Amino acid sequence: MSSAIANGLAGAGGGIIAQTITYPLQTVNTRQQTERIAKKGLPNCPAAAPSSTLRQILEVIKTEGWGGLYSGLKPSLVGTAASQGIYYYFYQLFKNKAEAFAVAREARGRGDGSVGMFSWLIVAALAGSLNVLLTNPIWVLVTRMQTHTQAERKIMEGKREALVKEALESSTGSTLQDKLAELDLIKPRPYGTFPAAREVYNETGVAGFWKGIIPTLIMVCNPSIQFMIYEGSLKHLRSKRAANKHGLKNVSALEVFLLGALAKLGATVSTYPLLVVKSRLQAKQEIGRNISLRYSGTLDAIIKMIHYEGLPGFYKGMSTKIVQSVFAASILFMVKEELVKAYMALAVKSQKVLER
Template sequence: MSDSTVHAIAGAGGGFISMALTYPLITVSSRMQVQKDKTSKESYKSGTDAVKKIIAKEGVSGLYSGLDSALFGITLTNYCYYYFYEFTKGIINKAQMSTIESMSAGAVAGAATVLITNPIWVINTRIATRNASAPNARPLGTIETATQMIKDGGLKSFWQGVMPALVLVANPIIQYTVFEKIKAKIAKTRSLTSFDFFILGAISKLAATSITYPYIVVKSRMQLKQSDDAKERYSSIMDGFRKIVKYEGVAGLYKGISSKIVQSILTASFLFMVQASLVQYVARLLSVLGLRAQKRI
């Protein structure tokens, strides 16, 4: 198996572990992103308030709504991203890529990943926010949610929010470019440790999420079942921006950002640390199984 496959498997494992550790923060952030009315008694005033209300109404399990689809989604997402990123780096075939080359590799990997995995994240967003949008609704699993989506809107429902998701390819481009550049500087002076990868993941994700967060809010809302109310239905990315600012103010573009920043930083930190640690183990395992020639990467 190629180096691209080794990195992809390690990335998938890192994504699975990081998602499992930080998922409650994703639930809180997702619900606050899609929340449009902050005046009702049921609305979430802050991340802490959201946690309290979710547990009070749904139990601790409410913080893990949609975990199964999220774990599957992040595993596939990271597998695809690392595979295409390393594959593109292999085509460029340079030990040290320029900023433009690194961003190009990220763009190819990000676009391919979005097109493959968007349906999974639409399902996950619907599950994670269902109790918030319909408080008395019975919780639905992954298969039930997918079936309901097909019934309500056909197969095109799985591709809602794909345009802002493609725009958000800028997020991993920024993240991996910052990561690679800082890593290269440190690598010139000493070998990197697991803690270095943890910190690099935090720094790179903080930069990426801070810049792209308004698009994340628009994407999350476009992935929901669109309302019949014209002011809550977004026909495009720009329409989403206009309506959020008009009805909720600029602050509406940053709903849930505090929990999202914490979740994103922790997820990226664990991801980079675990992925870096798993690469050599995966390579050795595949060699033992006879699926790969013995070599270090």
């Protein structure tokens, strides 16, 4: 088994574990990103007071049960395994080529044989682009499933407002109460993968599964920045260890955890607005009848968000995302490195057995 395949499998395993542990935070964060809160003074725009992450978690449990926090978990785990496997496979493949190229350059008297920061950015960007193109449909479904009940609740609110308006115009108070009572009996519940896929296809056809692809491709810079910080920090730490009197180069699991947290923190803060735009595009668009809630594309989403919500709209739920993504990335890096070490140790042991 090549190092690329080993890293791909290790990345998939680490990603599944990290995703399962932090998924409730991811669900709440996606809902925060897709919640519209208008700027003060704008007419005909939805307005609401932002609530804390803990309060939103408790609200989801109260209205939807514990299952609400795990809406879309199954396709998310499939997507995580696929994404991490594809990403780490190609990342290691391109990394090996970059390192071989650096060594070849040193042999020709150019450079010191190490891979520079710019090369790490290119390696991560190439792996990330392939990953995005292949797995975007999965994440469209996950976003839909995470925000379905939220979208349905907005539709119910729109229907309630329409009934009240109609009753005021026709003065049918008793009929209104009956209709509102019927409406209250309809409780939105999370739906499954196939209903989500059918909904996306009915709305925009096959192209709907690649909604948000532009900001997602631009967001390839997120893992690029993440891995640039991570690889640079790891290289510095190992060089420092090699220079001490013991000559130790090994990095502990805790150190990998902390380096992963640092790398993800820097990447998340710098690219978060793109993540919000992506989530808005992938979520269900038909929320009520207000045009401020529907986006025809990336540019339309950015313009409407600036106009109706202002710059704060691009940073909704960022604190939740920082906690979730940093914690998930730290777990992923730690588990992945340990799995790769275990594989390498097993490979060496197997080789020795075969040589006997």
